[in-house]
Amino acid sequence: MLGELELVIDAKATLGEGPCWDSKKQLLYWVDILGKKVHIYNPITNKNKEIFVGQMVGSVVPSKSGNVILALENGFHWLNPDTEELQAIYDPESHLQDNRFNDGKCDPAGRFWAGTTDSVGISGEGVLYCLDADLTVKKKLEQVSTSNGLAWSPNHTYMYFIDTPTRKVVRFDYDVHTGHITNPQDVIVIPKEEGLPDGMPIDEEGMLWIAHWGGSKVSRWNPVNGEQLLTIPIPALYVTSCTFGGSDLNELYITTARMHSTDSSAGGVFRIKMNIRGCPTYQFNG
Template identity: 30%
Template sequence: MSEVRRVLDADAKLGEGVLWDAAREVVWFVDIKRHRLWHYDPATGSNSFSEAPGQIGWAIPAEGGALLCGLQNGLYTFDPSGNQFQKLADVPGEPAANRLNDACTDPWGRVWFGSMDDSENKASGRFYVFDRGDIRPAGPSGIKITNGPAISHSGDRIYFTDTTGQKIMVADLSSSGVGEARPFADTGALFPDAFPDGPVVDAEDHIWTGLYLGGKVARFTPDGKLDIAIDIPARDVTKMAFGGEDFKTAYVTSATKNMEPADMEKYPAAGSLFAFEAPVAGFAQTRAKLG
């Protein structure tokens, strides 16, 4: 495993949703609070951001070349060639004060995502699945800050994160649906001052999570035991993704929205996109099926 390096100074207020686009060989991530959808090309170092029409929680490559994006007021498609966002669907029953926060795809091309109270005060967040145009509740509800979900390499498990509750849950998953969520890891017992943020699963079916206020990413075994923790030069670490030709380059997003000037002096690289060579590989994410 190599040293953690800063690959892009994004000055992100709330960097999130990092993901490797294998077809384009670029990294996508968002800055939720600045309404930015970033792309970064590791081969050339080129990068740019597009202005989203609202707070954008995630962007996932979809079949046909578009990205499927979760914004505060629903799902959008984004055309990278035309740099255009287009509203696709509302999320039925979502409170106006909520926003969408994190997402992933499963092996069948369904998109799993969560919502949360934008003020982070009410437990109004829950999880959903977007299944070829149909959006329905699926997974835990009554959560202040949802993160994930994340899908196992084998596709038989789905992980849900309750960030303020400092816990990760797991449920059985199949092509026909999702089972009841059960406890997986109590991150508060291991990192009492940190909060589990975005999760991702590697090719060995271990789950990694960013640790907000913890300055680390942590890896857990399939039975919920802490395996390793890696220091990141940012206090508020949000999410990790595996990328590169061999899926062994880990990309990590970070945030600055809750940091004071003294915190920024201690973590001057906060808000950046980081990378390191991981001890294990990840795997390619399925493209979202829009219809």
């Protein structure tokens, strides 16, 4: 079922996170939150470009404009990946000095969802926001501690969300036309001994792939019955997120963190070939 796990970028990132595949350009975007860098990896040339953005960066997504959108310490920003020019859009939490943006993704309609966390990550001071194509920002969930994994079902009827300290994946009924989410249901609980759930994509069969912070692995889950289907061990304790990439969306890219770790490959990006395809990374519609 699986190929061989390989370390493709030995980046030694302090807090590697937020991998995102750009199908149009066949590039992998990812971030080092504490290193304050956006990374752009080209698997054809095996080159990894670093862009220092001067503030903690939680997530990056491609936009149909050709730029990328970032969720930074100080709100939403455009980034031109060629000129490296940064342009502010809006900071919904300019009054909260301890908060920063964390994980984020675009939904099937091209809205950018990203959530915040404070410096401790357990206080419930965070919010999940949605940036629409017209650059208006709406609050979607409040009293979030560490906003993390986001995914939408292949038929666009459900949204899945992880607030890391809860150790749960919550499923919402999702309206692709309006972006409304309703009817939260707990569908997966990660056992304590397996670490904490972090980033999360979804495959074309509707199964979720969860990165285990402190658990040295990625696991595949069925959100219908809460069953764990598969585990991929990763030689780094702090596994932060993963995404499907490659021309057939059958390669899983996995980010890790070097902080608090002695693993030699920690902070690197790994890749493993699968016999299943992921759902595409949606781009921002603005």
